Amino acid sequence: MSTSSSPLGPLRPSPLVEQAAERLRARIAAGHWEVGGKLPGETTLARELGVGRSTVREALRALAGAGLVQPRQGAGVFVLATEPTPDWPTRLRRAAVTDVYEVRMAVEVQAARLAARRRTPEDVAAMEAALEGRRAAAALDDLAFVDADIAFHAAVVAGAHNPVLDDLFAEFTPVLRRGLVDLLALTGLRAQDPNTADAEHLALVRAITAGDAERAADVVRGELEDPFATG
Template sequence: MPLGPLRPSPLVEQAAERLREQIAAGHWAVGSKLPGETTLARKLGVGRSTVREALRALAGAGLVQPRQGAGVFVLATEPTRDWPTRLRRAAVTDVYEVRMAVEVQAARLAARRRTPEDVAAMEAALEGRRVASGADDAAFVDADIAFHAAVVAAAHNPVLDDLFAEFTPVLRQGLIDLLSLTGLRTHDPNTADEAHEALVRAVADGDAEAAAEVVREELEDPFAGQDGVRTPSSGTAPAPPRTPS
């Protein structure tokens, strides 16, 4: 698609989109220098300030890079998606797999590093989860996630804290949807309570491997035994979890 005059609407967005199309089509190869602002403005039928803002948007997307005194160069043909954007578009099953990796290690570290305050926070969160068993699915999932956040916090690793916080919104909605579809809590409103209590006990006792194993078994269990669904070890993507855990 050749460059040409733009419609009189959000010109910066239009200019950025037209330039993005040209880059994606290979009109300017990776590593090449874009024409100057004056040339681009003339071809697009806009002012230099509009082109400047459009290039800034492309730079923010990781497509181009301005170099002082040299011009603007193409870095990539596809925009770089930041972490929150990737998570918003991720399938809940993918997020759940990452959750397992994060929480198993967090439980192990929590058992080694927990303080009396951490244990008290976990016990309070466990009680909050039990209280929420009489509430709707959304409130129960919130209480369940709060419990697991307390375990992650006890690991005293800010990177694990951040990872857990980043994927929690996607996980939360996925689990609410699953509970609504399956009706699992109809017969077991406080599902997996024993496993959660065992996790608190393992962390409090400082038994790192027991804590990790409790989390591993609880997060793996929802995938097992579902009709027509392969388990994660089979090499295919697992079905979404049947319950928060």
Template sequence: MARGPLGELGALRPSPLVEQAAERLRERIACGAWPVGTKLPGETTLAASLGVGRSTVREALRALAGAGLVQPRQGAGVFVLATEPKEDWATQLRRAAVTDVYEVRMLIEVEAAHLAARRRTDEDVQALREALAGRRAAGRADNAAFVDADIALHSAVVAAAHNPVLTSLFTQFVPALRSGLIDMLDLLGLRTADPDHGDADHAALVDAVVAGEPERAGRTLRDELAATLERLRSV
């Protein structure tokens, strides 16, 4: 007797059932048992095949929908949308070339610098000056600590823009930026002769934001980031 795709699912062990159910269904979708556009069997049928309750199947299907693999249609059932899960933003950033990430970083940070120069508060001014001092102090540290201090200064500029969406976007960029900048300093030896590499540019940026000069702040940051981007392209 021929066996359909449901017969090959197999019963599950009694550990996290939702995760197991989602993984088993994902495997069947990936191997083409249910092609794109196909309607999945009903919850009752899936539950019987997997040896779990309908609520477990329902949660598993919700997880697959969140991954972009299936789509429930009111009154019609659940249909296959894709055989591979979509990548979330964090995953895309991890996979992206650091130069691509840096180009987008420039778009975000230059606008943040404009906003920061208009919106900075007394607390922001203090935070910027402390971050600049921290970057200078890190001139005696290794490349990883120096990059961390550099990112802290840029984070202070973004925070001074008082836009939570910009802040969130920048935070997501940080891991990829950190790795790429450390590699650049290690490979190019930029701090060998100049331990405080880029100090004048960063001091000028802080000065422009504190002085409330949006155009100068944006221009200063754009020039500094563009120079770093060119170095990253040479690594």
């Protein structure tokens, strides 16, 4: 691959940073600069793109955030990859439901354990309200029931008082929602029991209320290990 830089051509007036980043991204994807190779300096790139150095700097920062380049102090900017590294939400959207479910197990088991240790009266009230909401949704369609089920588990995670766990569960939610709706449609699980797994959800609330961390963790583990149980 050639490391020489041919003129990239002037850009349209706006938005310059986005256009500069896209032009450089296309060059990197085409192999104009090899992985491990050094990009031309900001002054050279700015001249070829017809923009200021500050615009080039912002464009390179965007490419670094995508995992395409890496600035090295005193050495310049080097190519790391020809394709961007997918961000976390994108990776989750592409992930298999089974893979997400395995991680969900780790998140929710620990969240239940922590909720039993840290729950407040307000947390317990929120879980109880969510449990009633789940029961009410049993009379509705699968989508409404899944949403109510997820809301219940979100209330349990919130009881752990760990914002990282909250964020992880929120990121999982779209994938879980699709997977649970598909599961119910394929299995017809709610045909015989519209409020499937209610006893397990009640047991979880009771364990958390009682402050029994290991019981709470065991209840969640038992639920999630059963592929035919919703929740």
